[in-house]
Amino acid sequence: MLSYRAAVLHAPQTAMRIETVTAAALKPTDVLVRMRAAGLCHTDLEVIEGSLRYPLPIVLGHEAAGIVEQVGPAARRVEVGDHVVLSWNPHCGQCFYCDRDAPILCEEYLGKGPQAVAFDGQNRTALADGRQLGQLMFLGSFGEYCIVSDQQAIAVPKDIPFDRACLIGCGVMTGVGAALNLGAIAHGDSVMVIGCGAVGLAAVQGARLAGAGKIIAVDLDSAKLALAARIGATQGVHASKDDAVAAAKQATGDRGVDVVIEAAGSASAFRTTAEAVRPGGQIIWLGKIDVNKDVSFRWGSMMQEKRIRRVSYGNARPRRDFPLLARAYLDGSLMLDDLISRRIRLDEINEGFAALKRGETIRSVIMFD
Ligand SMILES: [Zn+2]
Numbered sequence: 001m002l003s004y005r006a007a008v009l010h011a012p013q014t015a016m017r018i019e020t021v022t023a024a025a026l027k028p029t030d031v032l033v034r035m036r037a038a039g040l041c042h043t044d045l046e047v048i049e050g051s052l053r054y055p056l057p058i059v060l061g062h063e064a065a066g067i068v069e070q071v072g073p074a075a076r077r078v079e080v081g082d083h084v085v086l087s088w089n090p091h092c093g094q095c096f097y098c099d100r101d102a103p104i105l106c107e108e109y110l111g112k113g114p115q116a117v118a119f120d121g122q123n124r125t126a127l128a129d130g131r132q133l134g135q136l137m138f139l140g141s142f143g144e145y146c147i148v149s150d151q152q153a154i155a156v157p158k159d160i161p162f163d164r165a166c167l168i169g170c171g172v173m174t175g176v177g178a179a180l181n182l183g184a185i186a187h188g189d190s191v192m193v194i195g196c197g198a199v200g201l202a203a204v205q206g207a208r209l210a211g212a213g214k215i216i217a218v219d220l221d222s223a224k225l226a227l228a229a230r231i232g233a234t235q236g237v238h239a240s241k242d243d244a245v246a247a248a249k250q251a252t253g254d255r256g257v258d259v260v261i262e263a264a265g266s267a268s269a270f271r272t273t274a275e276a277v278r279p280g281g282q283i284i285w286l287g288k289i290d291v292n293k294d295v296s297f298r299w300g301s302m303m304q305e306k307r308i309r310r311v312s313y314g315n316a317r318p319r320r321d322f323p324l325l326a327r328a329y330l331d332g333s334l335m336l337d338d339l340i341s342r343r344i345r346l347d348e349i350n351e352g353f354a355a356l357k358r359g360e361t362i363r364s365v366i367m368f369d
Pocket residue numbers: 041042043044062063170171
């Protein structure tokens with residue numbers, strides 16, 4: 001039986017403990033991945049803080065890259081030794097939503113995900129005392145190993161470093177995908193991105209890759225705006241000093257921008273999107289707030305043929321998109337180096353999340369030995 005170290009969350013609002021846990025034998029379509037790098041994402045933080053509830057104890061972490069160490073007898077698509085980026089959206093391929101080209105809504109996925117079990121409904125890991133241990137989003141990448149289903153392990157070129165590669169698994173896919181897969185951004189279009197964390201900075205780059213003419217980045221932090229400018233924003237708006245809606249109008253002959261991508265996760269940001277987009281323009285919401293909260297809008301801002309989409313994973317098709325994003329990094333068109341604020345060890349994970357909460361980091365990445 002394989003034993004390895006993992007960060008285990010036992011209760012909300014407590015520190016994760018580094019413990020030795022055990023992995024079950026591989027099921028036929030399972031893949032054992034030796035973790036090399038794992039990013040700290042806001043969604044993990046929501047579970048730590050208790051605003052997003054999962055069965056506990058659990059291993060968090062869902063933005064990761066590693067090496068395939070072992071494959072089950074029926075596992076396809078990856079081989080031992082492959083470098084892989086992990087996807088948190090396995091899907092059955094045959095339910096109501098899979099048939100309607102919406103794997104993120106897959107009934108199997110949405111049924112099993114909240115239980116923190118593998119896709120077959122069973123656990124793959126246990127605590128030293130034998131108690132079952134959950135894996136967040138079918139992954140649980142804050143450990144030295146992780147058993148995933150073969151459809152979640154996506155091989156990428158071996159020359160992309162693991163710390164850069166792991167970002168593709170959540171934040172970068174979400175932001176770039178919003179722009180490239182959903183934004184329908186035409187060459188020369190004006191795009192506003194609200195919120196310049198990892199997802200927003202990825203959206204700025206997605207807008208650049210799509211050929212946007214103007215990319216207006218909005219944030220409360222000057223350092224993040226400076227970073228946005230380095231990776232493609234043509235203009236920055238410091239939201240505590242300047243009005244984002246006025247900036248959108250000023251840049252577009254008073255019409256409003258063609259596309260607004262929201263990655264801030266606040267009610268005021270959602271309202272701003274509706275005011276800043278032009279008639280007939282497109283709004284994409286990536287951020288989230290407490291699901292029981294209301295958000296109000298000025299009705300006039302919602303009229304005039306505006307289109308609104310709320311998406312979770314940039315309309316990802318990981319098998320298509322992950323290798324594409326890895327190649328975009330390798331050819332220099334997708335800049336990932338600056339998104340990594342800190343590289344930390346697994347036992348520094350609690351401080352890493354404290355820094356994320358304080359807004360000090362874009363991404364901290366755990367590097368495994
Ligand atoms: Zn995430």
